[in-house]
Amino acid sequence: MAVAKTWVFAEIIDGKPVPAVLELLTKARSLGGTVEAVAFSPQAEAAATTLGEFGATTLHAGTDAAYGELVLGGPAADALATLAGEHKPDLILIASTYLGRDVAGRLAARLDVPVIANGLDVSGDGEVSVGSSIFGATQNVTTAFEGGKPAIALIRPKSFVAESGGGGAATVSPVAATIDDKHRGARLIEHRTEESSGPKLEEATVVISGGRGLGDPKNFEVLEQLATLIGGAVGASRAVVDAGWVPYSMQVGQTGKTVKPEVYIAVGISGAMQHTVGMKGAKTIVAINRDADAPIFKLADLGVVGDALKILPQVIEQIKARKG
């Protein structure tokens, strides 16, 4: 049995859907029913072409300028709840980004339906069910929705590979919902982007991540050097993000980014399960750690027991020498 109507919540940044939205649309197409997108952004309509190409036939678009000036999760969830009441989707897929989580929780409360979080897969055979993994991705669980529609699933980015469906632009259907005054009390005053040079963490073919074992924030410069040399991106464990060594945008793991590079190099990272869920999908893993018992070695294709601060500069020298 297919899912008759699947909605994908389309988060829009700078007039473009974020990559995870295209991944969800790709998956939604395979569920067999109608696929539609819902977006709340003054620039939502600009996304109709891309959303259509990846599978949405209709784009329900809320384009009130206020969506760009408020904490978006609240008004978006309330409008989505009203809209879902009218159009009765069977399943709403939401990427577990910051905004996605804000929307999903409030939406579930408004509609009085459950939400399944941390999803990695979704299936529409019989009851809609969501696959996820627990305990540091050592066990896979399948959770089925039982009654209560729509089913709401929060899916981690990078769970599916986005593929164009070759469709034309989605038909834009304007959303009329008004924004309640209580939401106007929470305003977005400023957005400071944390810029980084080089490839994006989520897109890089090599990711070099540092942890507390680097000992000092200054030592991240060595990772930066290596990254520049081989065209990689630098990531980090939460321990060093919380300590303020590097910005949050570099965090890999359960509460950070999910990366799936060709090679992931973990330097001075113990391999706590909350870290490994964000990098376990890498093709190959290299780990450098002083402690032979560090759990990260269980995942490593190549593990080196030793002092990262000694080894990394040698690695850099040798690569330079090879490059000539």
Next chain:
Amino acid sequence: MNVVVCVKQVPDPNSTGQLDPSSHLLKRDGELVLDPGDEFGVEAGLQLAEKHGGEVTVISMGPERGLDAVRKALAMGAARGVLISDDSLRGSDALSTAKVLAAAIGKQEFDVVITATESTDGYTGVVPQMLAGLLDIPAITFAKSVSYEGDTLKVERQTETGIEVIEAKLPVVLSVTAGVNEPRYPSLKGIMGAKQKPMERPTPADLGVEGVGGASARQTITAVEAAPERAAGEILQDDGEAAKRIVDFLSSKKVI
């Protein structure tokens, strides 16, 4: 400013979790501790109340055994606690949890409700927004810094791409990240005093909530299986050759 902080009792985060093979519920028979993430919430609440006048109430839903975990928040300085324990609440999903907490919060006077961004054992990360939806107030999530001036709460929040600066009128639900502050250690005096502080123990019926708990959960785990393990790799001791091995490896993967 009166603050309600939601705190969860969780199994010791340093031990690996286990599912009960028959019920598929998380085994929680070991010792329960105050979720380390919630210590940041308690600290944030205390700082707001100390600076702007008012009191902190901590609210937790969880088993009796977790009483000491909740008392830790009182030892840190919260004025009173509310612990909702009931057998029927076992196996609650996030929405059930939020309904119970929201009902308990509704009985308090509050300007701000604080949670952590996600619990250490459940990590659905949706309870804060559900609370905001049920209380019908805005949620500001992933706060990295919080201050209050005039009648405006100023919050810097994390996003994937950087920091958003938010200004909000009260009341709001606020979820705080680890790193928002440096949680204080309970003092000896605080620990002694915590036992004397009021601890309410309402039942779900006292709070007027129905249709919550495991029996009315509308999601069930239908399968659990071991994830495929990665094939074992090569682990070597650095004897001066390790750097070369790494470079060879990178070059065999064609990244250099």
